[in-house]
Amino acid sequence: MKKSDIPNLTEEQQHALDEGEGVVQGASxxxxxxxxxxxxxxxxxxxxxxxxxxxxxxxxxxxVAEWSLDDFLAEMHKQRASETS
Structure with missing residues (x-):
């Protein structure tokens, strides 16, 4: 992804990130x-x-192909656990 492909945040998004200490979570x-x-x-x-x-x-x-966020997160946690043990 080129930097020019990354959208700018709206003022509302930036405000929400500031208020949420860098994290904004919605339903999806x-x-x-x-x-x-x-x-x-x-x-x-x-x-x-x-x-x-x-x-x-x-x-x-x-x-590219479809993937599961749950599977991805589980794998990342597994990798992280093996790196720290």
Missing amino acids: FILMRTDVVLDWFGYSEEDLRRRLQPGLDQIETGD
Whole structure:
């Protein structure tokens, strides 16, 4: 994803992030500041970029498929647990 493809936040979204300490959660979405994501998962910005780059490359080439958020989160927690043990 190119930086020019990332939408700007509305004033309401920015205000909600400020009020929610970097997190806004709705019924079907979560909006988070990058620093919150990094803190939650214990990654540096470089770690996050390294882990996300293969998926971003696949998106650029159109190699995408449906996935389950629950399965993804379970795998991330499993990986994190194995890294800390």
